[in-house]
Amino acid sequence: MSTTHDAEPAVPSGAAGSVRPGPDATAGAGRRGGVACVLVAAGAGTRLAAGRPKAFVPAAGRPLLVHAAEGLAAAGAVDVLVVVVPAGAERATEELLAPVAGLPPATVVAGGASRQASVAAGLAALPDGTGVVLVHDAARALTPPAVVRRVVDAVAAGHGAVVPAVPVVDTLREVGGRVVDRARLRAVQTPQGFDVAALRRAHAVPADGEGATDDAGLVERTGVPVHVVDGDPEALKVTTPLDLLLVEALLARRGAARAAAAVGTP
Amino acid sequence: MSTTHDAEPAVPSGAAGSVRPGPDATAGAGRRGGVACVLVAAGAGTRLAAGRPKAFVPAAGRPLLVHAAEGLAAAGAVDVLVVVVPAGAERATEELLAPVAGLPPATVVAGGASRQASVAAGLAALPDGTGVVLVHDAARALTPPAVVRRVVDAVAAGHGAVVPAVPVVDTLREVGGRVVDRARLRAVQTPQGFDVAALRRAHAVPADGEGATDDAGLVERTGVPVHVVDGDPEALKVTTPLDLLLVEALLARRGAARAAAAVGTP
Numbered sequence: 345m346s347t348t349h350d351a352e353p354a355v356p357s358g359a360a361g362s363v364r365p366g367p368d369a370t371a372g373a374g375r376r377g378g379v380a381c382v383l384v385a386a387g388a389g390t391r392l393a394a395g396r397p398k399a400f401v402p403a404a405g406r407p408l409l410v411h412a413a414e415g416l417a418a419a420g421a422v423d424v425l426v427v428v429v430p431a432g433a434e435r436a437t438e439e440l441l442a443p444v445a446g447l448p449p450a451t452v453v454a455g456g457a458s459r460q461a462s463v464a465a466g467l468a469a470l471p472d473g474t475g476v477v478l479v480h481d482a483a484r485a486l487t488p489p490a491v492v493r494r495v496v497d498a499v500a501a502g503h504g505a506v507v508p509a510v511p512v513v514d515t516l517r518e519v520g521g522r523v524v525d526r527a528r529l530r531a532v533q534t535p536q537g538f539d540v541a542a543l544r545r546a547h548a549v550p551a552d553g554e555g556a557t558d559d560a561g562l563v564e565r566t567g568v569p570v571h572v573v574d575g576d577p578e579a580l581k582v583t584t585p586l587d588l589l590l591v592e593a594l595l596a597r598r599g600a601a602r603a604a605a606a607v608g609t610p
Numbered sequence: 611m612s613t614t615h616d617a618e619p620a621v622p623s624g625a626a627g628s629v630r631p632g633p634d635a636t637a638g639a640g641r642r643g644g645v646a647c648v649l650v651a652a653g654a655g656t657r658l659a660a661g662r663p664k665a666f667v668p669a670a671g672r673p674l675l676v677h678a679a680e681g682l683a684a685a686g687a688v689d690v691l692v693v694v695v696p697a698g699a700e701r702a703t704e705e706l707l708a709p710v711a712g713l714p715p716a717t718v719v720a721g722g723a724s725r726q727a728s729v730a731a732g733l734a735a736l737p738d739g740t741g742v743v744l745v746h747d748a749a750r751a752l753t754p755p756a757v758v759r760r761v762v763d764a765v766a767a768g769h770g771a772v773v774p775a776v777p778v779v780d781t782l783r784e785v786g787g788r789v790v791d792r793a794r795l796r797a798v799q800t801p802q803g804f805d806v807a808a809l810r811r812a813h814a815v816p817a818d819g820e821g822a823t824d825d826a827g828l829v830e831r832t833g834v835p836v837h838v839v840d841g842d843p844e845a846l847k848v849t850t851p852l853d854l855l856l857v858e859a860l861l862a863r864r865g866a867a868r869a870a871a872a873v874g875t876p
Contacts, residue, residue, distance in 0.1 A: 517798050522827075532783050
């Protein structure tokens with residue numbers, strides 16, 4: 345229903361917030377255990393140049409993080425939320441999330457120096473009984489709830505690693521090389537979904553020096569195949585001011601659609 | 611200044627409109643001859659589902675094609691324009707373009723069954739004395755004039771084929787395969803610029819069955835290296851309703867910026 349701020353033994357010491365597994369925490373994905381989501385909101389947002397961490401940049405008056413949390417709440421498929429934020433922003437985050445209707449029990453923890461370290465901090469804060477874990481970027485603030493449900497359903501159906509993805513519309517060219525056949529490519533979004541044991545194993549493997557990859561890439565290195573489900577163009581990641589402009593426009597359109605529905609306009 | 615509708619011998623018979631090379635038609639790129647632009651506006655726009663050819667879909671009340679033409683006019687780097695539209699739309703297009711301030715002398719011709727055929731129709735309508743040809747998608751309606759100038763300048767500097775491109779921000783994954791290293795990739799935009807002889811040679815080579823590619827890809831097959839200059843996120847291609855929403859938002863922002871400048875608001 346809202347974030348909880350009281351002490352709770354299930355949270356590793358050092359976590360700034362706390363988690364209280366809700367009554368559905370072990371029911372969401374049937375026999376696979378509860379569904380948790382690690383919501384990563386620890387990025388600096390340098391390219392956005394908004395003077396604050398990206399997840400806290402407002403769109404239509406509310407931080408991207410709050411929009412992302414609302415989308416997760418609307419999906420109705422997540423039992424527990426772990427929000428990873430820059431160190432020092434924990435309490436402010438709890439206050440931002442408290443009013444979000446329908447939010448699963450949530451805890452807020454401090455992130456690390458890299459995205460991977462931040463996800464690991466989130467994993468460390470998962471409650472016992474978690475069977476499925478989603479890893480979601482708060483910068484994909486307007487991810488439609490249907491995308492969240494598709495990912496959860498695919499993991500619950502037995503896929504150890506699931507990513508939502510969309511076709512590539514741009515013509516791509518290798519630097520100093522040839523045009524790439526975009527028909528063979530998909531642009532990967534979040535939330536990515538995993539069997540929690542598979543993701544924990546993947547994060548325990550030392551990096552192989554091939555550079556950053558996403559969580560699905562980490563899991564894939566351990567031999568778990570990655571299953572792809574349909575993403576959605578509205579699950580775009582806010583990286584540049586142009587992306588933020590599009591998010592604002594989408595929010596305005598959604599607001600207009602809601603208003604029209606409320607007054608019975610066709 | 612505006613489109614011209616009178617007969618003109620330099621236009622091959624069969625072209626629907628006509629072209630009158632302006633006084634700068636052979637001066638724009640120095641000793642390389644004039645700069646022409648083939649503006650391709652013949653696509654159906656199926657994914658946009660707007661009930662009309664994509665280039666004629668309005669944004670902020672005016673067709674994408676008109677916005678694209680305004681951008682070319684503002685660049686001040688194009689001497690002659692050839693607009694390729696669906697057969698039957700030639701006269702309507704001339705009327706749409708007539709009021710565009712600063713537009714180079716323009717002709718309008720009917721396109722073919724494929725994008726490549728449409729570009730070929732545009733090439734056939736280029737006036738004598740053309741040294742540099744740009745091929746531009748009307749769906750990249752808000753391409754900043756600076757991008758147009760960068761492409762023209764690079765061709766004038768001796769590069770036989772030039773494309774504007776931007777870094778890839780999405781995580782990409784091969785279908786049934788691995789994560790792709792996006793650092794090695796660029797997303798290619800338009801206008802693409804060419805030595806006119808190189809592009810004509812490339813279009814004369816039969817397709818090799820590798821499927822559709824862009825004009826730079828065609829030229830590359832003939833052994834001409836492709837030079838990359840900086841593109842711009844605002845040169846996005848309108849393909850889906852989401853893209854159109856972003857273009858509308860960009861136009862609103864540009865309008866607000868112009869209004870603020872007009873009244874001296876900081």
